[in-house]
Amino acid sequence: MAEIHLISDGRLAPGEFINLAAAVYPLVDYIHLREKHRSALELLDMAKQLLLAGVPASSLVINDRLDVALAAGAGAVQLAWNSLPPAAARAAAPRLRLGRSVHSAAEAAEAGLQGADYCLFGHVFPTACKPGQQERGLGLLGEAVRCSRIPLIAIGGIEPGNAGQVIRQGAAGIAVMSGICGAGDAVSAARAYRLAVQEA
Template identity: 75%
Template sequence: MLHEIHVISDGRLHPEKLAELAAAVHPIVDYIHLREKAMSARELLAAAQQMLQAGVPPSKLVINDRIDVALAAGAGGVQLAWHSLPPAAARGLATGLRIGRSVHSWEEAAEAGRQGADFCLYGHVFPTACKPGQQARGLAQLAEAVRWSRIPLIALGGITPGNAGAVLTQGAAGIAVMSGICGAPDPVAAARAYREAVHRDRAAELAEALEMAQSQGTAGGEQA
């Protein structure tokens, strides 16, 4: 399984700076979420258009919450918050969009799949400044959510290059990063560090699968 990296805007950058950041990191990551809660629909559309004009592929652009803006901008996806339209209702409005759902429990992850979402963002896994005072869910609850989810589950919250491997070991299909890239002094270097961490986990996964296949082959030969 190829693990995805989602970058989520943190609401702190001017649209021009955000477009520059997105253009610089998009070759390294898989998706860029425009999550700007303080923006009006008009402002959000303008920010999305700036990102597209800066070179971000439409297929990589995900608009948070606003399915109307996602459609108007020609974005590839929409991320539905817990208070947004249910995925089934959103699917009826936009059959071509990749639909994500934000979830916080295994029950919500399971329901997102039943509702027809393409993936879910689950968090927060570790303590994070973005959610001060809120209890982190931890790796055990992440693993449980993965077991119940019929769609790819992307882990979010406090994820660093150092702990990304532990997250992916629980079965997550990828990671989502906000301040780790958007707030980094060098966003490109930060994105590369996350990509290298994800690749290390993928290499370890492949090595383990190869070792298992070889051991099974040896056992089969001995029985023969």
């Protein structure tokens, strides 16, 4: 079944995001802490609170910070373009699930060669998170899927109404930020995404 990755958008207060994540984690597969403006200590505290709130360690992904992922006992780290290369991260943390953020078919292919377990490809559709930047579109998504030897998760402007198109291009799942974090009813939003990927 296609995966759903919930990614924090950095706009909610720590307590707000923890409450949201605790409410929706049964409906999603992974929860990413992507809080670029927070210190390692703040991230570690948020990670520990998520675990105490019931989020399984295997479902917790720390963005960029391999040290925090290891200290928290998280199941995975999401490596950005300016993070450690997957090969270096693998050497330091051989048991950690490694994700790599990519923006082209070539980068998706390279991520698998470097030892990543999956890649996050985007942005697929126009999104407020990337104002003024051209979206990759479904065609480039399909090309990246064909070039990738590892599962590819699509991100960027994905809504319940277009999630099926993404899955039908061969993506192994979707990643969502504002579609859940910014929703008036996060649980209903997560349920709508889950239904959309199931139907696809």
